[in-house]
Amino acid sequence: MPLEVDERKCNGCGICEEICPVDAIRLDKNRKPYLKYDECWYCDSCEIECPEKALKAKLPYLIE
Amino acid sequence: MEVDLITDVLVIGGGSAGCMAAIKAKHANPSLRVTVAEKAHAKRSGSISRGMDGMNIVAVPGISSSEEYVESMRIRCDGILDEELCYLMAAESYSIVKELEAWGVSFTKDDSGNYQLLKVHPKGRFLLPMVAPDLKVILLEQMQKAGVDIMNHTMAISLSSNDQRVTGATFLNTRTGDILSIEAKSTILATGPAGRFGLPSSGYLYGTYECPANSGDGYYLGYHAGAELTGFEYTMRSFLIKDFNGPLWYIVTTRGGKVFNGLGQELAADHLSSNRLISDVVVNEVHDGRGPIYMQLKHLSEETIEELEGVLFTTERPTQKKFFAGREIDFRKDWIELEQSEVYLCSGHGITGLVVDANAMTSLEGLLAAGDVAAVPMQHLTGAFVFGSIAGETAAKIASALKTEAVERKSSGHDRVNSILSQRGSIQLSSFEHKLRRMISQYLPSPKNEMRLRTVLSWIERFRNNFLNLAVRDSHELGRALELESIMDCAEMSAKASIERRESRWGLVHFRTDFPERDNQNYLKHIMIKKDQDTGQMTLFSRPPQANGRRRECL
Numbered sequence: 327m328p329l330e331v332d333e334r335k336c337n338g339c340g341i342c343e344e345i346c347p348v349d350a351i352r353l354d355k356n357r358k359p360y361l362k363y364d365e366c367w368y369c370d371s372c373e374i375e376c377p378e379k380a381l382k383a384k385l386p387y388l389i390e
Numbered sequence: 391m392e393v394d395l396i397t398d399v400l401v402i403g404g405g406s407a408g409c410m411a412a413i414k415a416k417h418a419n420p421s422l423r424v425t426v427a428e429k430a431h432a433k434r435s436g437s438i439s440r441g442m443d444g445m446n447i448v449a450v451p452g453i454s455s456s457e458e459y460v461e462s463m464r465i466r467c468d469g470i471l472d473e474e475l476c477y478l479m480a481a482e483s484y485s486i487v488k489e490l491e492a493w494g495v496s497f498t499k500d501d502s503g504n505y506q507l508l509k510v511h512p513k514g515r516f517l518l519p520m521v522a523p524d525l526k527v528i529l530l531e532q533m534q535k536a537g538v539d540i541m542n543h544t545m546a547i548s549l550s551s552n553d554q555r556v557t558g559a560t561f562l563n564t565r566t567g568d569i570l571s572i573e574a575k576s577t578i579l580a581t582g583p584a585g586r587f588g589l590p591s592s593g594y595l596y597g598t599y600e601c602p603a604n605s606g607d608g609y610y611l612g613y614h615a616g617a618e619l620t621g622f623e624y625t626m627r628s629f630l631i632k633d634f635n636g637p638l639w640y641i642v643t644t645r646g647g648k649v650f651n652g653l654g655q656e657l658a659a660d661h662l663s664s665n666r667l668i669s670d671v672v673v674n675e676v677h678d679g680r681g682p683i684y685m686q687l688k689h690l691s692e693e694t695i696e697e698l699e700g701v702l703f704t705t706e707r708p709t710q711k712k713f714f715a716g717r718e719i720d721f722r723k724d725w726i727e728l729e730q731s732e733v734y735l736c737s738g739h740g741i742t743g744l745v746v747d748a749n750a751m752t753s754l755e756g757l758l759a760a761g762d763v764a765a766v767p768m769q770h771l772t773g774a775f776v777f778g779s780i781a782g783e784t785a786a787k788i789a790s791a792l793k794t795e796a797v798e799r800k801s802s803g804h805d806r807v808n809s810i811l812s813q814r815g816s817i818q819l820s821s822f823e824h825k826l827r828r829m830i831s832q833y834l835p836s837p838k839n840e841m842r843l844r845t846v847l848s849w850i851e852r853f854r855n856n857f858l859n860l861a862v863r864d865s866h867e868l869g870r871a872l873e874l875e876s877i878m879d880c881a882e883m884s885a886k887a888s889i890e891r892r893e894s895r896w897g898l899v900h901f902r903t904d905f906p907e908r909d910n911q912n913y914l915k916h917i918m919i920k921k922d923q924d925t926g927q928m929t930l931f932s933r934p935p936q937a938n939g940r941r942r943e944c945l
């Protein structure tokens with residue numbers, strides 16, 4: 327589960343899902359982000375672009 | 391073929407070079423329609439999604455000259471370079487720095503306000519550190535300000551052409567699966583390198599040094615349209631933080647960091663930081679059983695360590711902070727293990743790419759190229775900006791002068807997509823990719839010999855057959871499958887160019903155990919690749935490096 331989302335803070339804006347450099351993030355039916363494709367480059371763009379500081383990106387297990 | 395959209399200047403790829411090209415095309419002629427198609431999102435895409443800590447090549451007047459830079463490049467490229475491109479890049483680097491400063495990018499200066507240049511080239515001091523974690527954001531703002539149209543999640547799948555020229559491209563929207571064809575008067579390829587190429591030793595497909603979205607798409611597109619390519623035998627590997635696969639070497643050794651082998655013996659740092667053969671020295675240590683290789687910082691001053699942390703933990707690959715924390719490595723005191731990266735093809739660090747002239751024009755009319763996809767050797771970010779600028783200006787000139795012509799165009803984009811969608815395959819995408827890239831890693835890089843390289847070719851033939859049995863579940867995976875075709879083509883080009891160069895050159899980059907000596911008499915030349923447009927065959931030929939020349943006047 328490489329994306330940790332604080333559901334109380336997340337406002338469902340979808341910025342993380344838009345800007346991912348490998349386009350691996352999607353929103354679920356409640357507009358909360360998840361890593362749909364196992365393609366994270368651990369760049370942290372999603373975390374830094376989150377306006378609500380609701381998201382933490384963990385390193386992929388093979389890398390951590 | 392139906393056209394969905396008509397523009398004047400089409401830029402494929404919204405990374406450093408593509409953004410700069412679009413901005414400059416619009417500045418050159420604001421009445422032109424300039425369209426950028428980016429397969430992720432231009433705000434955070436490409437190699438520098440998280441910014442960059444330096445411009446590696448800046449010739450600051452009074453410090454280092456373009457002549458010194460060319461001299462450095464002759465050494466680094468072992469004579470395989472077109473000098474005018476290197477000269478031009480250095481000559482225009484300072485004005486790019488000034489322009490970026492005006493846009494809000496900050497470069498490092500000393501107390502007296504002079505640029506603080508570091509030495510990483512054999513001659514001269516050219517590396518100018520910068521504090522630019524939001525470089526892409528700044529470029530996006532400049533594009534928006536200039537009025538550039540940006541299409542995100544739009545991946546180029548083939549170039550269109552008529553009998554005379556490239557006339558645009560066909561795209562896949564990787565979110566919706568829609569196919570879109572765009573007609574343009576001039577088209578700029580700025581798709582980056584083949585960074586997702588060899589398999590990282592971590593085994594993680596997307597744990598590459600270069601941004602894994604950079605899968606050699608532009609090499610594929612240019613090749614199939616008939617453009618000339620070069621430098622595919624330059625099979626790069628870099629020395630990086632083990633497993634994390636991010637950069638540390640230049641940033642740390644230029645500030646006094648020390649490198650040790652597994653026996654605790656220090657490897658001479660100043661020699662390592664300025665010599666092209668750095669990785670050769672280190673690789674030989676490992677090969678001879680004196681690994682692993684470590685870096686140490688504990689002897690450095692608090693001030694220097696803070697500076698390093700400021701750079702490393704905020705810019706380019708800032709998640710190394712999380713990485714060290716997770717592994718319980720104290721960056722300030724502990725040994726930091728380094729390892730060789732996977733093999734990749736690139737002109738940012740290497741020499742691979744579409745052949746371009748001093749106007750950033752490729753061998754095809756109407757097609758330009760800039761950044762890691764264009765064969766300006768070892769150009770780093772500086773080249774992306776300088777040749778991005780040149781490409782934008784040239785493309786604007788061409789588009790301004792060209793009248794729209796209604797001519798029959800051909801494009802193979804629809805065929806590519808339809809053939810993948812029509813198959814009901816059973817091979818999982820990630821399994822296919824893992825095996826393909828594992829074979830690339832195992833047989834393509836040095837030490838090379840003809841048998842190993844022919845093994846790559848026989849595997850590629852096999853993979854092309856297996857590709858017909860690939861399972862693709864959605865439009866995102868369709869895009870990934872198309873990227874695998876680029877990776878296969880790049881591997882074939884690289885193996886064939888490596889076979890063709892029957893000598894050894896560039897240290898361990900191209901070391902042939904069956905031809906271990908350098909042979910200047912026969913191989914002081916570029917190995918060129920082109921697709922024969924009549925037979926469809928990959929053809930190889932050679933041409934001598936261009937010692938000098940002037941910027942060609944276009945039009």
